[in-house]
Amino acid sequence: MVAETPLLSVAGLTRYYGARVGCENVGFDLYEGEVLAVVGESGSGKSTLLSVLSTQLEPTGGSVQYRMRDGKMRDVFALGEAERRLLLRTDWGFVHQDASHGLRMSVSAGGNVGERLMAVGWRHYGNIRTEAGDWLKRVEIALDRMDDKPRQFSGGMRQRLQIARNLVTRPRLVFMDEPTGGLDVSVQARLLDLIRGLVADLGLAVVIVTHDLAVARLLSHRIMVMKGGTVIETGLTDQVLDDPREPYTQLLVSSVLQV
Amino acid sequence: MNSPAISVSGVAKQFVMHLQGGKTLNVVDNASFAVHGGECVVLGGPSGAGKSSILKMIYGNYRVDAGSITLAAHGHCTDIASALPREVLRLRQHTIGYVSQFLRVIPRISALDIVAEARRADGAEDEVARQDAKSLLARLNVPERLWGLAPATFSGGEQQRVNIARGFAASRPILLLDEPTASLDARNRAVVVELIRERKAEGVAILGIFHDEDVRDAVADRIVDVTTFAAQAA
Numbered sequence: 056m057v058a059e060t061p062l063l064s065v066a067g068l069t070r071y072y073g074a075r076v077g078c079e080n081v082g083f084d085l086y087e088g089e090v091l092a093v094v095g096e097s098g099s100g101k102s103t104l105l106s107v108l109s110t111q112l113e114p115t116g117g118s119v120q121y122r123m124r125d126g127k128m129r130d131v132f133a134l135g136e137a138e139r140r141l142l143l144r145t146d147w148g149f150v151h152q153d154a155s156h157g158l159r160m161s162v163s164a165g166g167n168v169g170e171r172l173m174a175v176g177w178r179h180y181g182n183i184r185t186e187a188g189d190w191l192k193r194v195e196i197a198l199d200r201m202d203d204k205p206r207q208f209s210g211g212m213r214q215r216l217q218i219a220r221n222l223v224t225r226p227r228l229v230f231m232d233e234p235t236g237g238l239d240v241s242v243q244a245r246l247l248d249l250i251r252g253l254v255a256d257l258g259l260a261v262v263i264v265t266h267d268l269a270v271a272r273l274l275s276h277r278i279m280v281m282k283g284g285t286v287i288e289t290g291l292t293d294q295v296l297d298d299p300r301e302p303y304t305q306l307l308v309s310s311v312l313q314v
Numbered sequence: 315m316n317s318p319a320i321s322v323s324g325v326a327k328q329f330v331m332h333l334q335g336g337k338t339l340n341v342v343d344n345a346s347f348a349v350h351g352g353e354c355v356v357l358g359g360p361s362g363a364g365k366s367s368i369l370k371m372i373y374g375n376y377r378v379d380a381g382s383i384t385l386a387a388h389g390h391c392t393d394i395a396s397a398l399p400r401e402v403l404r405l406r407q408h409t410i411g412y413v414s415q416f417l418r419v420i421p422r423i424s425a426l427d428i429v430a431e432a433r434r435a436d437g438a439e440d441e442v443a444r445q446d447a448k449s450l451l452a453r454l455n456v457p458e459r460l461w462g463l464a465p466a467t468f469s470g471g472e473q474q475r476v477n478i479a480r481g482f483a484a485s486r487p488i489l490l491l492d493e494p495t496a497s498l499d500a501r502n503r504a505v506v507v508e509l510i511r512e513r514k515a516e517g518v519a520i521l522g523i524f525h526d527e528d529v530r531d532a533v534a535d536r537i538v539d540v541t542t543f544a545a546q547a548a
Binding site: 086089244245247248251273276277290291293294297298300301302305306309 | 329330331332333370374375376377399400402403420421422423
């Protein structure tokens with residue numbers, strides 16, 4: 056009954072830094088519309104995993120297969136440089152914790168969004184501006200800020216702009232690295248709400264790295280708990296958080312402050 | 315008789331508490347029973363006997379250590395104890411409704427949107443979903459001035475009624491109710507009894523926990539005493 060092929064299929068993924076383990080033997084399948092949270096403390100390997108998945112780091116071993124728009128599964132590390140760049144610019148998105156890593160700070164908000172459209176072949180200035188404006192509205196940025204640079208934006212606005220820049224090309228897979236980290240809680244709640252709505256509307260597949268179990272609970276369907284570079288527990292998000300099995304997961308869950 | 319909508323067979327659940335020296339708690343042992351469409355079965359037994367854990371296992375919220383839980387609906391049978399996470403999610407989208415003891419929602423979302431969202435997930439158009447959500451909230455006596463507000467500041471009873479409205483907004487062939495009437499007054503308990511009877515008449519299989527005897531007597535077709543399970547195993 057559940058027979059379609061995954062969008063992303065990861066097997067035995069390993070990355071060493073010399074003799075030190077970054078992540079080791081990680082495997083999972085991800086389907087359209089699914090949000091997978093990778094949780095763990097700093098140094099657990101979750102950021103290394105995200106860097107390898109998004110091809111920013113070469114793996115030491117294992118494979119990452121992706122179902123391209125033509126329906127064929129391809130090993131992303133076997134793609135040519137041009138193919139991989141196109142994938143990153145169109146079919147994939149990457150939301151960084153620090154928005155300044157994902158935005159061009161000296162280019163206007165509208166330009167930041169429009170640039171991704173130009174990269175996929177849009178040429179008509181008026182269309183680009185209209186589409187960029189639509190996306191700014193979707194992420195709750197007022198149109199009169201379209202020509203301002205992200206430097207003049209608050210942290211929450213920058214993060215929303217980064218999301219618009221990523222989603223404007225209608226990617227099918229988005230990686231997020233602590234997207235709400237470092238923001239005030241009220242700003243965080245609004246952003247979570249926005250991300251959740253967009254993910255559901257667009258049917259995105261998302262791999263989100265977070266150390267915040269509350270964020271994982273609100274956004275994700277499934278969860279992977281990492282420790283020392285390996286996945287120690289995995290399952291439905293509410294199952295892992297309400298019925299944690301591994302000693303380390305129990306410790307993580309019981310360490311969350313209740314408000 | 316048709317095959318049951320819920321068949322629980324030889325189900326066991328234990329918690330190993332690693333932070334407390336690996337202490338093991340056996341909460342459910344050898345639970346076996348079935349619920350058919352159109353009937354309401356109530357789990358009986360004292361607090362701590364594992365009633366909630368059984369509901370949570372059927373919903374896929376707790377993992378099952380032994381036995382099987384077969385859910386039959388829309389022409390499919392699935393053993394939730396061995397189902398993949400995606401299959402469990404799909405069952406929750408189309409097959410199982412669940413009203414928990416406490417409302418757990420995203421901050422900032424209004425009561426009306428919470429209920430309408432559940433109805434929309436069921437395939438209703440936006441406008442229909444909002445109308446249905448409004449009539450459910452009205453039926454459960456949630457004051458109209460609260461509809462546009464996020465429930466975080468509501469009273470316990472009001473939150474619970476939003477929770478019930480959400481649980482009943484979608485129409486699912488299997489409905490699990492974990493003490494939905496615990497913090498309600500008599501008038502609202504009566505509304506919940508009505509809602510349950512309507513679902514039964516529609517052929518929904520209902521499994522619930524009710525501490526309130528009036529409600530239990532009003533809706534239960536059968537009571538399954540969970541304390542007898544462990545005894546049978548011995």
